[in-house]
Amino acid sequence: MTTEQTTSPPRAGVGIAAQGLGQSVRSGRQILTDISLSIAPGELVAIIGASGAGKTTLLEILAGVQRPAAGTVTYDGSAAAGTIGVVPQDDIIHRELPLARTLRYAARLRLPSSTGPAEISDRVAEVLAELRLTDRAATPVGLLSGGERKRASIAVELLTRPGVFFLDEPTSGLDPAIAVELLRVLRALADTGATVVLTTHQITDVDHCDRVVVLTRQGRLAFTGTPAAARDFFGLRSLVEVHLRLDEVTQPAEWPDRFAEQRPAEQPPRTTDDADVAATPARRVGRLRQWAVLTARNTEIVARNRLTLAILLGSPLMVLGMFALLFRPGAFEPTRPSPTVTVMILFWIAFGGFFFGLTYGLLQICTELPILRRERLAGVRLIPYLLAKVAVLLPLLALVDLALLGVLRGMDRLPPVGGADFAALYATLLLSSAAALALGLLCSAAVSDAAQATLMLPMLCFPQVLFVGAILPVPAMAVGGQCLSYAMSNRWAFEGLGHTAGVERLWRDGGSPLGPPLLATYGDSFSRPVWVDWLVLGGFVLLFLGAAWAVLLRRDPRRAS
Ligand SMILES: Nc1ncnc2c1ncn2[C@@H]1O[C@H](COP(=O)(O)OP(=O)(O)OP(=O)(O)O)[C@@H](O)[C@H]1O
Ligand SMILES: [Mg+2]
Structure with missing residues (x-):
């Protein structure tokens, strides 16, 4: 590639020689047989x-x-085409x-x-x-x-x-x-x-x-x-x-x-030992630059697609409106709390954060798989690609989560926490959204189209409702359910929010007759320090992103034989 710019510069054309190419598909059917040709x-x-x-x-x-099942392709006698x-x-x-x-x-x-x-x-x-x-x-x-x-x-x-x-x-x-x-x-x-x-x-x-x-x-x-x-x-x-x-x-x-x-006896093409993958460009753009370019492009695509942006930001606001209508103020009032309402408020906030993150991620990759495939051939790496998705969506989630907590707090639907405790609630919710975003990206990487991704939504959401320990406390679950609850990111978010919101103290000392028995059914769900929940949620983020990376790598066309 020259840096000199003229309108139609001569390119260095490449001669291609194919020798004995064959290809078969998984069923064993031979779709190409013994193709030899050369192109000047x-x-x-x-x-x-x-x-x-x-x-x-x-x-x-x-x-x-x-990759062919048989035969070789060479470019000017070498296995790499530039x-x-x-x-x-x-x-x-x-x-x-x-x-x-x-x-x-x-x-x-x-x-x-x-x-x-x-x-x-x-x-x-x-x-x-x-x-x-x-x-x-x-x-x-x-x-x-x-x-x-x-x-x-x-x-x-x-x-x-x-x-x-x-x-x-x-x-x-x-x-x-x-x-x-x-x-x-x-x-x-x-x-x-x-x-x-x-x-x-x-x-x-x-x-x-x-x-x-x-x-x-x-x-x-x-x-x-x-x-x-x-x-x-x-x-x-x-x-x-x-x-x-x-x-x-x-x-x-x-x-x-x-x-x-x-057929005239053609010059037998010179061959090298391995017909290795040739589609990799000679010079790669660095990962950091790829990430920056992809982030900028994602941002521009989101910003230009007004309707999508309106849905991304609007649906959480509608959910927030529903919460405001559903829950009455003062459930966390220290002198006369409503323990059952506090459980529901905390659970639905946690689930909201989860749901927003999941839906933000779910359509991101499956809707552009062919584009990704093409860009992979042009040298785009998967880690910058995934992190560029996170870089655009996480700030939107941060905004939505802040609105959710801020408004509910302002409307007296949350305990009157300030400063550090509010920040801790926010950190828990944002980490929960991030884990759900990563889960959404993983599922989006694994399916083939938007319809399949949409069909997965209930399957992803149901367990995050049932096995979280809010509808049924974890100690009251069957053993199988208890085991499953550990794998639910939402459980850790719910319990982290409950710890920071001080539900243990509130239910024990709050003067509601419902409090102490309710607390007994929850065991030590809310006594864990919140940083443990953060660590677990952070682990989910890494796990799901890593799995998304592995799934995309497996789908790479160049791996196919
Ligand atoms: N991954 C695969 N699994 C199974 N069969 C495959 C696969 N890829 C291709 N085939 C089959 O191999 C044959 C050749 O496919 P190919 O797409 O190369 O044909 P084509 O000549 O390009 O056809 P068209 O003109 O319709 O595009 C077809 O019968 C196709 O069904
Ligand atoms: Mg074709």
Whole structure:
């Protein structure tokens, strides 16, 4: 990557050699068989074949996104490709931000840390010009047309001037004129030296390419060479009928065999020992910078999405309103307390903090898994990614929790604690929210979409109501329930709040006949020093975040064989 900025600088194109590639899926079915081909630097290549033939699979193996079950891929004879760009089929960039903002964030995540703001602006402007998107710079990505959004998705990868581009069905769903326009852009990229490989169902796209790779329905190589040679080989005037030709034969290996017989002896590609994952960019942006960029982007996305922000802040306020309506003042009055009401107030405050944290986290990751996957390929690390979520959501939770306690205290629904005790109540509630946020992020990392995440909500909430020790005191639970109660973050929050609120003293000495027997049923629930509860809650935060990290790591596409 050069730091010098000119409009269309020559790229160092990369030659790709694939030798004996095979891929099978878990059921044992072979989806690609013995594919060998070579692609010269600066070539524009189309992979065609019927739906399910294995085009995407081949593209991902060539790009180093998937590991092949057999065979090797080398880039200019080496196992590592340097900077490559992978443009997936779906439009996967955040829709909320204006295009230029999106590209700025993408550039800050992808370009070396030494790249200054002015240089980043220049690079973004260049890429916008190169893809003829300059006049769309201020438009939110979600409002771009399909063709513009495709180009925007390519623009993201263009920022780093990769030597190789892989695009999965870039022309699908585009009107023919826009598809041609896009092909021209890709042609221009190849002409400046980049190697460009795409899959397509639009046979007319092939006319713009230097090379066409034809796969049979069974995932075998029926042809690789120039489009003209392909027409000769299949005896066709236009490749539009190539699928019919492929389907004419009865033996799946017939076309591949015919091709192998007449195939000119290609230079056997030089291979190195291991076809290691190649999609890792040569130079990584540091973790701290990644965290800062992702935090800034998350903040901007939240801030621009007014309705989401209104829901995030509004629903806790509604809950607060309900609490104010439900609980009458003075339950903690030292001379005549209402012990049963105090239990409920403390429990519902704890549950509120838990619920807000959980719902803040639950949709964060599952709604952007494809984006995360793409950014992982661009070098984004999981720990900065997770901590950038926390960095944006925790301050909002802090605000909400403070409002909850402050207003209830002001309205005499809490004991008249001041200073240090109020701070201790607040610390307990915020830690409880943080643990729930981490639990929400964990579940969000584990499911596939928002619907599944929403379905998990009751399953996550019920035990945090039942096994907390408020509806039924812990000593009164069956043994199984008592054991389970230790795993409920809400239990520790409830008991911590109860300790700071002084319920033991209040119930013992408060003069209510209900107090002493109630206290007896609770055993020593509230006698533990509050810092123990804080430690446990902090442990939950770390545990859930660690688990979220492990789950995301397991889902990493590059681990798949
Ligand atoms: N992870 C997987 N598990 C099981 N089967 C898979 C998996 N990935 C791909 N396949 C199967 O492998 C075959 C090739 O899939 P691939 O997505 O590469 O096809 P394609 O040529 O890109 O199809 P399309 O044109 O519809 O995009 C398909 O039959 C698909 O169902
Ligand atoms: Mg596909």
